[in-house]
Structures are given as C-alpha cells and as structure tokens.
Amino acid sequence: MKELAGRLTALDPDAGAAVRVIAYFDRLAETRAGVEALVRGAAVLAGVPARLVDADRRVRIRVEADGTRRDADRPPDPQWPSAALTPDGEPALWLERAGAAPSVVDAVILERAAGAARLVLDRTRGRAPLDDPALIETLLDATAPEPARLHAARRLGLDPLATARAVATPGGRPRVVSATPEEPGTGGSAARRTGADPLAARSTASPGRRPRAALPVPQELRGGDAPARRRGLDASAAAGPPATSAERPRAVAPEGPTAEVPGVRTGVGPAVPVLELPRSWADARTALRFTAEGTGQDPGPRVVYADELGGIALLAGLVVPGAEPPPDVQAVEAAAADAPWLLTTLYAVTATASLRAAAAEANVHHSTLQDRLVHAEHLLGWPVRTPQGRLRLHLALTMRRLARP
Template sequence: MEALAVRLSGLDPYVDGALRIVAFYDTLMRRRVDLPALARASAGLAECVAGIRLHGTERAIRVAPDGTGTSAPPTGPSGTAAVLLDEEEIGTVWLERPGPANPLDEVLLDRLALAVAAAVERYGPARTTMADPALVELVISADGDEAARARALRLLGFAAGLPVRVLAVRSPRLPLDQVGGLVCPGRPVKAAQIGGLGVVLAAVVDRDRLPTGVRAGIGAAESPDRSWREARTALRFATPREPVVHYADLGALALLAEVPRAALRENPDVAALARVAANPEDLETLDAYCVAGSLRRAADLLHLHHSSVARRIEQIGKALAIDLSGPAGLTRAGLALAAWRLLDDEASP
C-alpha cells in the first residue's frame, strides 16, 4: 500500500498533497493534541484562519495563521466540515480563506474534523470544574433522551456506567467550581449555573466537605434528571442549622414539596407560624426545640438556661394554638416550620 501511495503521488500532485495532509493529522492525533493545538496547526498548514466549534457551547476557537487567536470579525467560511462522533454531528470545523478555496481544503477539513472528534472523545471540551451549561442542562433535563444524556456525560468527562451524583447548590460567596472541587476531590466533577441555581455533577459526594455558608440539596436517584429534581427539593428544606440535605433523608417529609403553595399558605398552623416568624428569636427557639425534641437539649443548642427556653416555648405555643409539651404538638410545629420554609424558599416552583 505504501509503495502504491508513493507511485500515485509521483503521478498526481493532488494525491501527493492529500497524502501529506493525512500524514500531518495522523501525527497530531498520535501526539494526542487538544483542540486549541489542532486549530493552531490547521491554521498554519492552510495559511488562513481555522475555526472549531462544538455544538451546545458558546465558544468558538478561531486561530490566525501565525498561531494566535484572532478577534477579527469572521469573513465567512470558505469551507466547512461536520465533526461526527458515534455517527452524530457534535460540531463544525471551517477555514476562512480570503480568496478562492484551495483544492486540498476539503481533505484538510475532513482530517481536521476526524482529529477534533478524537480529541473530544479523549478530553471533553474542558478540563476544568466549570462546564458548559448547555451540556450540563442536557444531562439533567427531563425532556432529553438517554442517548443525548449519555453523550453529554461522556463529553463532560464521565465514563460510561460511572454513577453521577447531582447537587443543587446556593453559594453566595464561594465560586461554584471551588464548591465542586471540595465535595469531590480527585474524581470527575463538573459545575454550572442554570436557572439561578448551581448544579454540581460529581462521581462521589462528600457532604462533610461542603464549606460554611453553602446550602445544598443532594439527589438520590440514579438517573441524573430525576436526581436533579430531588436535589432541588432537598435544597428547599435546607436551613442555617442544617445547610446540607440529602433527599433520601427526607422520607415522607418530601411529600410536603408536592403540596400546592396556596394550600400550604392557607393552612392554619402555617399561617400562625408566619406571624411568629416575624420575631427571629422566637423562630430560632422553635426551630431548636423541634430539632432537639426536648427543652434541655434545645437550651444547649441555644446556649440558654432551660427555664428561659421553657417560657419562650410556652408563649410560642399559645401564639400557634398548639400544645408544644407533647409529641403530637411537636410534630405539628415541625411540619408547620417545614411548610413555611417551602413557601419562603426561592427555589420553589
């Protein structure tokens, strides 16, 4: 075959040029170069601007013949080729030649597209924790098909069959990529902002590593789209006292999230609690009492004498019209607290 190629190249300059282009990209692929390096090499070989764009991403890589990124307005492609992965188009490559197209441009673009597909399969579009929101949205969307979800996960760097945990995160101070790196050190993790909430996809989640000031809900389902819904629900139950909530720990309490907001608002216990909540001290006392389950343990949480807590709880019970001295009243107060927080939560639908 090699001898035949040599004879053909001697007879036809086009064949000779095409073989040289094929060998050029074979070398790049053996060296496992990334997308920016492919764009630079292609621009230098073509002696014009070369571009690469992956579908679902906002960023295009455009490189001038000298190997530097170009900010000049695109002149329009002189030639394009689709990037295919698993027989599906995932992107486009192109040349911006100012004059007429070179006869070998088609061969160059074809080989560049093959090299881009190989690089995407190897590296994904980024090696950082922050990911393209479009790919993350494909993973967690309830409307997406399983093939698109699997492909997006692969492009994000998650191997086929690898479990993916989903977190819904609010982090007012710490950047989302740092949160992702903390909860899943040394393993695949990607993060993006979608719809006002942080989304973290992680191979594993160490909830104890979530930093102070961050609230998070952790989904339990194996399917990422279902896990995202669960994570959002769990986040709605997060409080300053319990900032990280796992959906699996909610149990029957998660059913409250399915109750229409109007029904929650009209419930007498919730309406009474909304009035009590106007006093932050009373709200904190009731919360500590519901969490602790006894006056003495609540006093320890609040760093107060138990007699002081007892007086507050008695007054709060009267305001709520609930006897807080027994388990039935404690359950009612706890449910009212959870329902009131669902009404007050920004993540609620």
Template sequence: MKGLLLRLSALDADAATAVRVIAHFQALLGSGALDAISLARSTAGLAECAAGLELPDGRTARFGPGGAALPGEPEAVSQGAELGPSGRVWLERPGPPGPFDELILEWMAIAARTLCGGPTPCAPPAPRTPGQPGAPDAADPALMELVLSERESDHDRARALRLLGLAPELPLRMVAVRGAPAVDAGLDAVALLGRAGLEAVVRVTRTGPWGTVLVQPPDPAADSPAPALRAAVADPRRGPDVARDAARRLRVGVGGLVPALAARDSWAQACTALRFAVAGSPREAVADHDALGPVALLADIPAERLAALPEARQLDALAAQPNGDLTIAALAAFCRTGSLRQAAAELHLHHSSVAARLAHVEAALGWRLRDPEHRFHAHLALYARRLGAGPC
C-alpha cells in the same frame, strides 16, 4: 455561553459547533484539575473517535469515543499536532478527517502544553493521596443541561457525562444550592463544595438561580454528602476568602443516588429538598431528600394551600416580631431534637433562652410542646410555612 450558542446556531450551525469545541477546552483548562487521562478521554468523546497524546515527559494516554482506555500504539492517525521538540496529540478517525478535527487538535495541543508548562518537559504529577478530597470543577452549562434534559437520548446524555469527566455506568446524585439573590449561586456552590472536601468527582455550574452540582462518588454505596455539607456551612473558615455571612445565607438540597442517566430525577429531588432548607442553622440549611422520607410528599401540596393554613400564618406573625427568626429557629430545633438542652446547644444559646422562646410560642399558638402530638403538629406547621413560600 448557552445564549451565545443559541444566537450562533440561528446564524451558522458550523459557528455554533466551533464555539462548543472552544467552550469544552476552556472548561477543561479552567477546571484546575486537568491531567493527561481526562484530556485524552474527553477529547475522544468530543470528537467521537479515538484520541491520544504523548507528552514530552513520557506520559501517554489513548482513549476511544466511548471512554474506554485503548492499549498500545495508534492504529491509524487521521490527523495530529506536534507539541514542540517532542510530544504530540492525535485523532484516529476512520475515513476522512471531520470538519472540526483541526480546531479540536489545536485546542487539545494547547491544553496538553499547559500540562507541561509550555514546550519544555515537565515532571509527572504528584501521586494523589488515597482519601484526598477532589476539588470541585466548573462544568460547561450546556453539557450539564444535556445531562439533566428529558428530551435527549441516553446516548447523548452518556456522551455529555463523559465530556464532563464522569462515568455513565456509575450512580450519581445532584445537589442544589441557593444563596443571597445578589450572589452568583455557582460561585457559592464552588466555595461550599470546596470546603466540604467530598471524596467524589464534583462538577458545578449555575442553572438559573441555582448552583447545580453533580456528585459522583467512586463507591456506589457511598453515604450522602449532607453531613459534610453541613460541616462546610457551619465552618466557612475551612475555605479561603469565604465570608461567614455568605455561608449563613446558603440553602442546600441533596438529591438521592440514582443511575447516571437518570440524573434529572436526582435533580428534581434536590430541588424538592431545597424547599425544606432554611438558611442560618447548618442543620436546617442542608436538607437531604432521602432523610426527609415521606415528609417530602408534603411538597406535592400546592404552596398556596400550605401558606393559607392558620398555623403557618401564626408562625409568620411570630417571625415578624423582634428576634422572631430566633424564636422560629428555637421551635424548629426543639421539634427536631425533643430536647431543650440539645436545641440550645445546636443554636449556641443558653437553655433558659430557648425555654423562654418556646413558652412564647406555646402562649401564641396554644401548643404544649412537651406533648409529642402537639410537637408533631408544630413540626408540620414549620414545614407548611417553608413550603408555602413557593418554589425553591
């Protein structure tokens, strides 16, 4: 969509704006979570004037361009569209109608009719159970790019957030997802977040090779979603039509909670955390920037310097041996837990198997892993090997 917009912009700015309008409503219709409030609020943000609707079943919604609900009847309808025998949508633009108001109303009416299954009256939506997780919704990539841009003004980023159905005044965090190269990272991210069942507003799109996820919990003091994401990686059966091997290829980086207008800072943290993540073990597959603490500063060291460390090269040589990936996983689990049995339980291996693999590591690198100092060196070498692979 972004490429199409750029090509159209070069030919006709009006055509590009029209495509943006259509893309906005198509994203809403494809989200699977459209309701009267989100439709009216997002339309008002898109049109930059008050917008409202009345559905045949009696539901009404009216919002200003800043995202605030407006009480009462519309003061001055500049243009409207009927939904059938009853029901309507409208804009309240001061002065003459805008050049795209007719197109906006046409698509707003289409979206409103889907809320009722067509021109016939529909029943009110079932009440949402408190604590019920929200499903991840597909986001317009152009809007996500605006939210993460350093060049755009706060006003434009706030407007993009509102169009995505988010509150600019509430904090949020970003999550970066990488899967197999041949798999759409956006689809991987949607499947993962669907299984995680976060109690938050979740928007997902693809940015280059990454699945780009925006998570805005209703509670500003909400904990990190990393544990729920690890559970989702560990049990891909929680979601329909998700292959177990696809889940095992996932790597996830979780950024910190930041003000909504500083989402790009959380995205940078998520990408940094992603460099520490290792596909396979659920515990290692999801890296949380906040949990990394000062270890995250290692990512500032040039990758080529880290890759050139003798210990990192020795770990590469171990990994290249038969079942070397299990040897590296055993080392990582033991360094993290400090317990042979905990490492074995995490890897679903017998503790004697883990002990044998650790003995092989000690013989190859001259470490005594029961010694905390040697174990610390081993952990740093593991980080250096991961970060030496380069950008996420």
C-alpha cells in the same frame, strides 16, 4: 490577513504583531495541530519559554524559546503572564517572562494559545469543561434521548456505569457529583452516617500581565505537533486512557462527596446510575425547597439530601411556593413578629432529642427555655412540649420553608 497585518504594523507595531499572532494560531487550529505545537508556537512567538499545566488531564508541557521541549518540575512564577483554559479558571498557560512592562502581544499570544489548547484537549482527552452548562443540561433533561444523555455523560468524564448525584442551588447552575464508595447508590450522606435527623441536620459550612513579544513566526512551526508516536503514544492513547476511577476526569464539584457549597442552600438528589440523573435532578430541586438559610429569621438545614426526606417529601406537592401559607405557618409568622427569638428557639426544639439539648442548642438556660416555650405556646395556640405538639411544630416550620416563593 498578511496585507492587513502589514498596514497595521505601519500604524501600530503591536497591533500588526497581534494580527499575525491571531492568523498563526488560526492556521494551527485549521491543521488540527497538537497541544505541544501550540505551546511551542507561544514560546517562539513570545521569545521566552512557555508551559502548559493541566493537572486534571495530567498534561504538563514546557517548550524553550528555540522550540525545544524541556519540561521542568519547578512551579510557575505567579508574576509570569498567564491565561486560563476556561473562563474564571485557574492559570494553566504561562510565558516565563517577569519584570517587563505589560504587552498587548503577549496577552494575545496567551489568549489564542489557551483557547486552541482547550479545544484540542477537549477533543483528544475525551472531556469537556466540567462546568459546560449545555452538556449538564442535556444530561439532566428527562426529555433528551438516551444516546444524547450518554454522549453528554462521556463528554463530562462520567462513567455511564457509575452512580452520581444531581445538586441544586438557588439560582445556580445544576451540578453533578459522583457518588463515593461510602455511599454506593444508597444515599449515605454525612447526615445519615452520623444518624442525624435529615431535616434537623445543619451544614457544617459557614456562610497582572507583563511583557513584550518577538515576531515574525518561524516557518518551521507550521508543521504542527511532534508525532504522538515519538513520545511512545498511539492513536488510542490520544483519545484519552480509559483510566481508573481515580484518574478519570469527573464532573465533580471541589466540595467533595457531600456536594455541600459553603454558605449556600443546597438540595442533593439521590445517587443513581448516570443515565437516571434526570430523576436525581428532580429530587434535588425538591430537596432544595426544604433547605433554610440557617439564620435567626430562617433557621434550619442549609443542605438537604432528597433520599433522606422519606415521606416528608410528599409535603412539597401540597404546599405551593408563593401561595397563601397554611394556617399553622401563618401562626408561626405572627408569633415570630411578636418575639424575635421565637424561630430559633422553636427550631432548636424540633432539631434536638430533649428540651435540655434544645436549651444548649439555643444557647439559653434550661429554665429560660421553659419560659420561652410557655410564651410560644400562648402565641401559637398549641402545645410544643408534647410529642403531638412537636410534630405539629416540625411540620409548620417545614411548610414555612416550602411556602417560600
């Protein structure tokens, strides 16, 4: 590597410097250096202070260009060169340099230091990235051995004794969210707390690098991190504190306990013990089939909680996605082709407690709603203003979503 770096330096100084940076961080990784050593290496190599801030893991390290650790409370400057610890993540490692031309070497320093720091933090702080698809897949796989699912849960920072929910979205990665104190395994979602019909409840959500770097690598940096004992830590602390529930890293989406994703159809499984999440995942996928886009052509709830479906969930086993829809669904589709307003009007009738409330929901006058319903009954072939007719209409609209390919 030294010979290659020397040859490249003769041709392109930046390329040679970049190769030496790569070799340096590779050596640190091989010696299992700590996070502080990695940040120190970035600072000394770049010739400017470097800082690492991982709020989730409560790690804040700042090292001066001379290798001295000197933490600071002031926030990083957005203009500083930076790198994230995870793909598409927020910046977490900065070089405190501004106002200079972009540098290939700085970019390599940030990329290698951030990658090495992520591996160290995952190993020592007892948590893998929250969106690690392999771990989540294992956690939700009913065929995976229980020890493997338990290991995945711990790596994701989930307490095996706690309760959690699986969350499904169309074509998206599965997600896991912790159940909150307000819903200790009982499925107490926002819809239940407000007493709303789970199928009628609507989601409230609407749809530069700078600088240069200085080399060579100082010999004293190869010794790795300052011992943990110097900072008053012991080996057990390095594995990550057991932590309170508020401190423990969790595989929790930023949307919060309702697991709702703005503008996205979402099925939420029941709150279950972590090792029973495969069942929650199966129920979340079923709940996803009951969701709608919330538009004029697909009215309905964007978020559905599986534990609020009750016996209606049995319909999912009777209606095959993509197959020929039941006759009542065909009648609704034919009627909707004749009257563009029909779907939103009919949904308002099934989603509210009275025709007057339905008129308000559809944003029309009560008499206008009556006229529309007379026309709808003519198109559908059954009454929609009687209890039996409204139930039939409700089931037809629900089966219409289930029949979606």
